[in-house]
Amino acid sequence: MGHKAKVTLIDERGLRHDGRRFDELRPISMQIGVLANASGSALVEYGRTKVLAAVYGPREPSQKFMVLPDRAILRVRYHMAPFSTSERKNPAPSRREIELSKVIREALEDIVLSSEYPRTVIDIFIEVLQADGGTRVAGVTAASLALADAGVPMKGLVAGVAVGKVGGVLLLDVDEIEDSMGEADMPVAGAPDLGLVTLFQLNGVLSEEEVERGFSMAWKAIEKIVAMEKEVLRKKFEAAGEEV
Amino acid sequence: MSVTPFKLPVVPHIRRQAYISLYEKGLRADGRGIHEPRSIDVKTGVLEKAEGSAHVSLGSTQVLVGVKIEVAQPFRDAPDQGVLVVHAENVPLASPIFEPGPPDENAIELARVVDRSLREVKAVDLESLVIRVGEKVWNLWIDIYVLDHDGNLFDASMLATMAALATTKIPDYEETEVGEILVRREGASKPLKINHKVVTVTIAKIADFLIVDPTFEEEVIADYRLVLSFDENLRIVGAQKTGEGGMKVEELKEAIRIGKNTALTYFKILNQKLAQGV
Numbered sequence: 160m161g162h163k164a165k166v167t168l169i170d171e172r173g174l175r176h177d178g179r180r181f182d183e184l185r186p187i188s189m190q191i192g193v194l195a196n197a198s199g200s201a202l203v204e205y206g207r208t209k210v211l212a213a214v215y216g217p218r219e220p221s222q223k224f225m226v227l228p229d230r231a232i233l234r235v236r237y238h239m240a241p242f243s244t245s246e247r248k249n250p251a252p253s254r255r256e257i258e259l260s261k262v263i264r265e266a267l268e269d270i271v272l273s274s275e276y277p278r279t280v281i282d283i284f285i286e287v288l289q290a291d292g293g294t295r296v297a298g299v300t301a302a303s304l305a306l307a308d309a310g311v312p313m314k315g316l317v318a319g320v321a322v323g324k325v326g327g328v329l330l331l332d333v334d335e336i337e338d339s340m341g342e343a344d345m346p347v348a349g350a351p352d353l354g355l356v357t358l359f360q361l362n363g364v365l366s367e368e369e370v371e372r373g374f375s376m377a378w379k380a381i382e383k384i385v386a387m388e389k390e391v392l393r394k395k396f397e398a399a400g401e402e403v
Numbered sequence: 404m405s406v407t408p409f410k411l412p413v414v415p416h417i418r419r420q421a422y423i424s425l426y427e428k429g430l431r432a433d434g435r436g437i438h439e440p441r442s443i444d445v446k447t448g449v450l451e452k453a454e455g456s457a458h459v460s461l462g463s464t465q466v467l468v469g470v471k472i473e474v475a476q477p478f479r480d481a482p483d484q485g486v487l488v489v490h491a492e493n494v495p496l497a498s499p500i501f502e503p504g505p506p507d508e509n510a511i512e513l514a515r516v517v518d519r520s521l522r523e524v525k526a527v528d529l530e531s532l533v534i535r536v537g538e539k540v541w542n543l544w545i546d547i548y549v550l551d552h553d554g555n556l557f558d559a560s561m562l563a564t565m566a567a568l569a570t571t572k573i574p575d576y577e578e579t580e581v582g583e584i585l586v587r588r589e590g591a592s593k594p595l596k597i598n599h600k601v602v603t604v605t606i607a608k609i610a611d612f613l614i615v616d617p618t619f620e621e622e623v624i625a626d627y628r629l630v631l632s633f634d635e636n637l638r639i640v641g642a643q644k645t646g647e648g649g650m651k652v653e654e655l656k657e658a659i660r661i662g663k664n665t666a667l668t669y670f671k672i673l674n675q676k677l678a679q680g681v
Contacts (some may be wrong), residue, residue: 225409232407254511260405261508261645265627268407268647343523345642355649359629361642363523367659370639374655 166336168325176336177206182376184320184332187384189300189391191308199309203301205320206334207291212301214309217279231276235264237298239287259295266299266319266348266358272312281311292334293321299348299358300384307392318384319348319358322373324365329373331380345370347377351385405508407647411500415620419609422624426612433462433618438661440616440668445562445676447570454588455571455595459563462618465497465551468563470571474534474584475542485532485540489518491547491560498552498619512645514547517561520601520632520641527568528596534576539584541573543595554619557630561603562673569677571595599634602669603641604662606631608648613658615665622646629658633666 166176174180185206194200197213204210217231225232237259241250252260263285271281283305285298296319303317323333325341338344343363349356356378365373426437435441441462450456455470475486491514493501506514521527532541545567547560572592577585607617607625617625626648632641639659644650650658 225406227407227409232409234404234406236404254515257405257508257511258515261512262643264405264407265645265647269626269649273407349649349652353649354652356644356652356655357649359642359644359650359655361639362519364634364638364640366638367663370642370659371656378652 166340168337168340169328175330177334181328182331184380184383185334187387189304189387191304191391191395197305197309199305199307199311201301201304201308203297203304205293205297205332207289208293208297208334209287209289210294210297210301211286211288212298212305213284214281214302214305214311215284216281216309217276217311218282220280225280226278229274229277231271231273231279231281233264233268233271233273233281233283235260235267235283235285235302237263237285237287237295239290239294243287243290259298262358262360263295263298263302266317267302267306269355269357270303270313270315270317270350270353271306272314275312290335292338293332293346296320296346296348296358300388304388304391307388308395315350315352315355316385316388317348317350317357318381318388319346320377320380320384321346322377324363324369324373329369329376331376345373345377347374347381349378349381351378351382411623415623418620419624422621423610423612426609426614431614437612437614438665440558440665443562443669443672445566445673447566447677447680454574454592455567457563457566457570459559459566461555461559461562461616463551463553464555464559465549466556466559466563467548467550468560468567469546469548470567471544471546472571472573473542473544474539474576474586477533477537477540481529482537483533484529486542487518487522487527487529487545488542489514489521489545489547489564491517491549493549493552497549501549501552512643513556513560516557516603516630516632516641516643517545517547517564520561520603521564524599524601524634524638524640526597526599526601526634528598531596532573534584543571552619554617554622555605557603557605558616558669561601561632562669565600565602565673566677568595569597569600599640600670600673601632601634601640602666602673603630603632604665604669605629606658606661608650608654613654613661615661629655631659631662633663635670637663637666
């Protein structure tokens with residue numbers, strides 16, 4: 160990271176190294192139905208972060224014992240492609256990826272209406288194609304879109320964003336440079352229509368007031384990102400309606 | 404790959420309503436209040452071959468932590484710092500739900516939450532662990548061994564880790580003519596330098612209640628748990644929501660308030676035990 164130390168993170172006009180204000184998201188793009196084989200899929204970009212998600216199912220579990228009598232089981236894999244980082248990432252699952260697969264699964268469990276599909280499994284595969292900060296939260300957004308694209312019933316849509324503290328300032332949607340030089344990183348995801356926070360982590364040091372202020376920043380942004388998800392889904396279903 | 408747990412016991416779910424009826428009276432099944440942790444026992448120096456160790460009981464949950472110190476190469480991007488590694492084992496003798504094998508996602512999450520809570524606030528002075536800059540440093544291996552699982556492994560593991568670190572001794576060493584480091588574990592030693600003490604407070608949401616220090620049964624019926632890490636100045640030095648349920652937006656503030664109070668209780672007990680030199 161040494162060569163990045165010269166970047167000015169906040170300039171005299173209060174702008175970040177890429178020209179954003181402290182509470183501004185990166186340009187976000189969303190596409191759904193990008194994979195032919197999957198039941199549902201989505202490609203989500205937060206600036207240079209690029210994440211692909213695919214949903215398979217509800218379907219029969221590959222191992223017969225892996226079922227619950229009253230609901231579908233979720234299986235989630237968050238994985239980084241070897242070419243997604245500056246130095247090649249070993250494709251074997253790291254401890255970080257194992258933990259993030261768990262917290263992303265838990266970000267979706269309370270949202271998916273899994274009781275509609277007892278004794279089945281819903282697989283959610285998330286591949287980080289390009290990592291520039293915020294990959295787990297972009298992964299949650301992509302998973303939410305892929306589930307909706309697959310037609311899996313959900314209580315609401317989920318989205319995620321990370322707030323960082325960099326040079327003493329809270330910044331929305333931190334990228335890799337900001338995160339690597341920051342004092343704290345707080346990924347948040349949830350379903351604003353339900354008022355439910357489904358992913359919440361803090362890596363770093365914040366005061367109580369900063370946690371609350373950072374959370375409010377994240378929540379406002381999550382509302383915006385969910386509105387974008389709805390727009391993308393509405394367009395797809397409107398187009399499908401016209402074809403009929 | 405993370406899979407929805409499908410082998411957890413069902414009995415706690417049958418007792419769920421009984422638990423909730425107690426919470427409505429401000430009580431728990433074991434007689435304590437909803438914001439009251441179980442009794443805590445801390446013993447340090449319980450292992451002779453480890454440079455630091457502690458055994459913590461939190462109710463009937465038991466965690467053993469051993470700190471081993473070895474000579475290692477520093478990371479290339481941190482040539483002037485020692486190395487800190489946290490590893491957790493959910494040993495199969497500790498619970499019918501634990502299986503032999505490599506650490507699963509729960510053990511990995513436990514280790515990583517403890518690791519982050521120590522690392523980000525610089526709880527351990529890693530700069531004091533340098534033998535020769537860029538070449539030889541001390542590697543601190545913190546191994547968390549869960550011995551008996553009755554819930555709240557996070558708080559018990561963090562207390563045991565802190566107690567073990569606070570009593571860890573860095574061994575003496577000799578440098579040979581070719582620059583090799585010979586560790587003298589039997590000889591004199593100096594205490595490990597601690598910058599900050601850290602505790603975690605686990606709060607579980609069950610029905611409409613936020614309760615402190617959940618037992619295993621309470622964890623099974625909880626919607627979610629929020630693990631909040633605090634240093635002695637009550638700064639928040641880490642957080643992790645764990646479990647399948649969503650957290651209502653307004654619950655975060657309430658959980659922080661409860662967490663701060665419990666952190667004070669934990670620090671009081673930890674400092675007392677360490678002062679007694681147990």
